[in-house]
Amino acid sequence: MMVLSLFLLLLLSLQSHVTAREITFPPVAGISQHPVVAHAGDEPFDIGMSSAFYGLTTYANLPYVHCLSPKDEGVEKYDIAILGAPFDTAVTARPGARFGPGGIRRGSRRISPEFSWDIITGENVFLDWAKIVDCGDAPLTWLDNTVALKQLDTAHETISSRPGNSSEYSIPRIITLGGDHTTTLSALRSTYKKWGQVSVIHFDSHLDTWDPKVLGGGISHYAGVNHGTFLHIAHEEGLIRNTSIHAGIRAPMARPRGDLRNDARCGFEIVTARDIDHIGVSGIVEKLKKRVANSLVYISVDIDVLDPGSAPGTGTAEVGGWTTRELLTILDSLLGLEVIGADVVEVAPIYDNAGETTVLAAAEVVRSLIGLMVGQPVTST
Template sequence: MKPSAYLAYVIIGGATAWEFPKVAFSPYDHDGNEQQQPIAPLEVDDNIDIITGSQFHGLKTFANLPYVNCFSDDEAATKRYDIAILGAPFDTSVTGRPGARYGPTGIRIGSQSEDVLHDWATIVDCGDARLTWLDNNVAFRQLDKSHKVVSSRPTANSTISKTPRILTLGGDHATTLSALRSAFVRWGQVSVIHFDSHIDTWRPDVLGGGISDYAGLNHGTFLHIAHEEGLIRNTSIHAGIRAPVIRKNSDIKNDKRCGFEIITARDIGKAGGIADIISKIKERVGNSGVYISVDIDVLDPAFAPATGTAEPGGWSTRELLTIIDGLRGLPVIGADVVEVSPVYDNKGETTGLAAAHIGLSLLSLMVAVPVKADANT
C-alpha cells in the first residue's frame, strides 16, 4: 500500500482541525522501491510552556515547591519564605532498623502529585541539612545550626510574622530535638503533640545512656532530654501509643513528669472515637504554641511498613489524617514527619505516600493559623 502524503484529522462538526505540514515527497526512490515518508520538523513555538505541567521533571522537592538554598545568605536574601521544608537525613541513633536517612527523599518522591495550599504563605524546600553519619555529636550540632539558620531568615510576608516556620522531614526521631531547640529560641516553650507508637521519654540511663553518655541521646530519649532542657510545656500529649515500655511503673511516672498525657491507639475504638481524641488533644494543649511530631510508626504496619520499629495495632492512614485535620485552629509553630525508611517499603511506596499526605496536612494547619514569634513582639 502506498503511504499517504500526509496525515490529517477529520474536521468534525465544523471545528477547525490541525494537520502535519505538507511536504513535497515522492513515495518511491530512484529504483522504484517504496520508501517511508520523512517526519517534518516542527516549528519552534515561543509560547510553549516549559516551566510547569509535569510532576516528573527536575529535582525532587516536596510537592514540587520551589527550591531555595536557605543556607546561602545571598540566595536567602532575595528569595524569602514564610514556611520552609527541611530534610534531616540521619538515622544513627535508632534502636531498631536503620534507613531513615533516606526518609526525606522518600517523602519528597511520595509528594510529587500533590499541591500545597499557599494562601498568604510563601513555602519553599530548603533541601537537606548536611549531616555527618560518623559522629552523632557533630551531626546534632550541624542540625541545631541548620534549624537556627533557616528559622533566622526574614520572611516573605513580614506583616504576618517575621520568623519562618519549619516542617522537617526525617530522619530518625531524635532529629526532633534540634527542631524543639530552635523553636524554643523563637517561640519559647511549646506543647508537643506527639503521634507515635512509643512514648520516647525514656531516661538515658534506661535506654542507651547505660552504655555511654554518647549513646544516651537517641530516638527513644529525645523528649526526656527536651524536658530536661526546659524546651517543652507540661501540657504535651502522646497519641497512638501501643508499644510496651521498658519499666512499666517508673517509665510512665517519668513520662508524666516530662509533661505528657497518653492517648493509646486502642482509644480510637472507645465511645467518641476520633472526635473524642481530637477534643482531648485540643483541651490538653489549650492556647499554647504547638509543635506536632509524627512518627510514621503511629500507623499500623499494614499502612506504613517502611519504618524502623514497626508495632502492630496502629491507626489507619485515614484515621490519622482525620485527627490531624481536626486540629485546625491550633497555633502550630513547627512540625515534622519522621522515621520513614524507604528500603522497607512495598512496591507501591505506601509509606512514602502516607508520609507525604501527612506533611501536606501539617502544612495546611500552619497556613491556616499564622503565628507571630516572641521575636516579633
C-alpha cells in the same frame, strides 16, 4: 473505491485531530519556575506547565531556596521552610531513615501547588498567603551523633533567623523531614530559642521519653541520646511544657510503672492507639486540643503511629496502629492551634513497598501540617 476513499479521509481527519491536541497541550498541573518552550508540530507549548514530573525533586514541586547559605544576600524570603534531616545513627531497631527526606519528596512528586485544592478542607494550602519553599537537606555527619545534632541545631537556627516573607510571620516556621526521631531534639532546641517552651503533640507508637539509663543502658552519655530518649532530654533541657501529649501509643515498655511515671514527669498525657475504638476521631481531637490549649504547639509525627499496613517503611513498626485516613482527619481537625514547628520522622523507604505506601502517606501528612500553619489565626508572632 468510494468507501475506501471515505475511510482514508476519516483516518486523515483523526490523525490531524490527534496532532492538534498535542500542540495545544492544556496548561494544568505543575509550577514552572524556568519554563521550557518546546515545539510539538507548529505551536510552542510550555513543558513545565504540562507535568509535575520534571526537573529536580523538591517537596510538592515547591521552589528550592538555599536557606542554609551563610549570607543573607540573594536568599529569597519565605514563611514556611521544608528542611530534610538525613540522619539515622541513633536508632534502636532498623536503620534507613536517613533516606527519609528523599523518600518523602519522591512521595510528593505528583503534588502540584497549582492543582491542590482540597475537597475536604476547601483550601489550597500552597496558594494561600504563605510562601513555602524547600531548603533541601541539612549536611549531617553519619560518624558522630553529637556533631550531627549540632549541625542540625545550626541549620534550624539559620533558617528560622531570616525574616519572614509576609507580614503574618516575623519568624519563619520549619517542617523537618526526618531522619530518625532524635532529629526532633534539634528542632525543639531551636523553637525554644525563638518562642520559649512549647507544648508537644507527639504522634507515635512509642513514648520516646525513656530515661537514657533505660534506653541506652547507661553505657555513656553519647549512647543515651537516641530516638527513644529525646523527649526525656527535651524535658531535662527545659524546652517543653508539661502540657504535652502523645497520640497513638501502643508499643511495649521496659518497666510499665517506671516508664509511665517518668513519662508523666516529662509532662506528657497519653492517648493510646485503641482509644480511637472507644472515643473515635473526634474524641481524640478533643483531648489533644484541650491538653495544649492556649500554648504554642510543636507537632511531631513519627510515621510509625500508622499501622504497618498503612506505613510499612519505618524502622520500628508496631502493629495495631491508625490508618492514614484517620491520622489525616485528626491532623486537619487541629486547625486553630498555633503550630510553630512540625516534623515527619522515621520514614525509612527501604522497608516501603512497590506502591510506595509509606512515602505517599508521609507526603500527605506534610501537606496537613502545612495546612495547620497556613490556616491558623496568627496571634503572637
